[in-house]
Amino acid sequence: MEARIREVQKKITEKSEKGSSEEEFLSILKLIVPGTNFRAALDGALKVGKGALIVIDNGNAFGLFEGGFRINTNFTPQKLIELTKMDGAIVLSKDAKKINYANVLLTPNSKIKTNETGTRHKAAERTAKQAGTLAVAISERRSVITIYYKDIRYPLISTDELLRKTNEHLQLLEKQRELFDNYSEKLIKMDLKNYFNLSQAIQVIQKGRLIEKIASDLKRYSIELGREGTLLRIRLKEILSGVEKETDIIVKDYAKLDLSQTMLVLNALNYEEILDENVVCKVLGYENPNVNDTIAGWHILTRTSLSEAEIDSVIRKAGSWNNIDKANEGFFVDVISEEKEKILMEDLKKMKMSFNV
Numbered sequence: 001m002e003a004r005i006r007e008v009q010k011k012i013t014e015k016s017e018k019g020s021s022e023e024e025f026l027s028i029l030k031l032i033v034p035g036t037n038f039r040a041a042l043d044g045a046l047k048v049g050k051g052a053l054i055v056i057d058n059g060n061a062f063g064l065f066e067g068g069f070r071i072n073t074n075f076t077p078q079k080l081i082e083l084t085k086m087d088g089a090i091v092l093s094k095d096a097k098k099i100n101y102a103n104v105l106l107t108p109n110s111k112i113k114t115n116e117t118g119t120r121h122k123a124a125e126r127t128a129k130q131a132g133t134l135a136v137a138i139s140e141r142r143s144v145i146t147i148y149y150k151d152i153r154y155p156l157i158s159t160d161e162l163l164r165k166t167n168e169h170l171q172l173l174e175k176q177r178e179l180f181d182n183y184s185e186k187l188i189k190m191d192l193k194n195y196f197n198l199s200q201a202i203q204v205i206q207k208g209r210l211i212e213k214i215a216s217d218l219k220r221y222s223i224e225l226g227r228e229g230t231l232l233r234i235r236l237k238e239i240l241s242g243v244e245k246e247t248d249i250i251v252k253d254y255a256k257l258d259l260s261q262t263m264l265v266l267n268a269l270n271y272e273e274i275l276d277e278n279v280v281c282k283v284l285g286y287e288n289p290n291v292n293d294t295i296a297g298w299h300i301l302t303r304t305s306l307s308e309a310e311i312d313s314v315i316r317k318a319g320s321w322n323n324i325d326k327a328n329e330g331f332f333v334d335v336i337s338e339e340k341e342k343i344l345m346e347d348l349k350k351m352k353m354s355f356n357v
Contacts, residue, residue: 173211192357
């Protein structure tokens with residue numbers, strides 16, 4: 001497990017140095033959503049049964065071009081579809097509003113790793129990685145459009161198929177949110193009783209991270225759907241409300257290792273790893289979930305009227321939730337005001353009553 005954590009940390013470092021962020025890729029995806037001229041051209045080329053290789057010249061890709069001829073004309077779907085009748089690559093301007101070249105031979109470094117088998121797709125992936133640009137490959141044999149951006153490979157699917165997948169993911173996401181809320185409520189009751197239950201905390205963290213990962217996929221789908229994704233984005237915002245904050249607070253309470261590194265590793269785990277209790281347990285810094293310990297109290301105190309800075313002062317003063325719960329009146333006056341201490345005690349009293357503790 002330690003080796004896996006080191007591997008994930010290495011990948012995070014490499015990605016931050018040369019990879020593409022999710023936000024950056026989503027901005028690229030917006031160029032190709034249904035309703036844009038670019039997508040109309042790609043769908044049109046696919047419909048007429050033509051393969052194609054299209055590259056955005058971002059200034060870094062020009063050295064990878066050989067041969068071809070200069071077009072220098074405004075981009076239209078019809079023009080691009082006609083140019084796909086040639087074998088070489090089509091080169092667009094950085095803003096994709098002009099067609100600069102056609103019938104170009106791409107010459108990226110052949111040592112760049114690729115899992116593609118076709119010549120066209122290999123060239124597209126290597127060019128995207130080497131130049132850090134957008135490349136699109138259309139396979140006439142498989143009727144598939146694949147986009148490559150830096151280190152990302154993303155196959156586009158039809159709107160009908162996208163809507164079907166979206167509905168399936170949304171139903172799953174709603175179920176996971178329901179479980180997340182149930183598990184979180186059980187955990188807060190245990191926390192209030194000073195009953196340290198790592199397994200319950202892991203369940204909440206697992207559901208929280210699953211929700212965020214599923215929502216990340218849905219966010220891509222919503223953007224890829226263009227205008228048809230508006231309602232999906234509204235629903236996503238509703239389902240995600242408070243999940244990330246709640247998950248992060250629980251990690252903050254239960255993690256024994258460096259918090260920032262723990263969060264990085266948790267966020268990089270794949271679906272299979274997230275669902276494995278032992279994996280999440282070790283990421284939090286424990287050998288097994290059957291341990292006795294105490295929490296700092298963040299999960300409870302964030303539900304009170306105290307600010308984050310005030311909560312931090314209270315926790316530093318007391319050392320743990322157990323000590324906060326047993327503290328006498330006046331114990332926190334030197335770190336928060338007497339008025340704030342009274343409000344805190346009243347908030348905690350109301351919380352225990354609402355959870356029947």
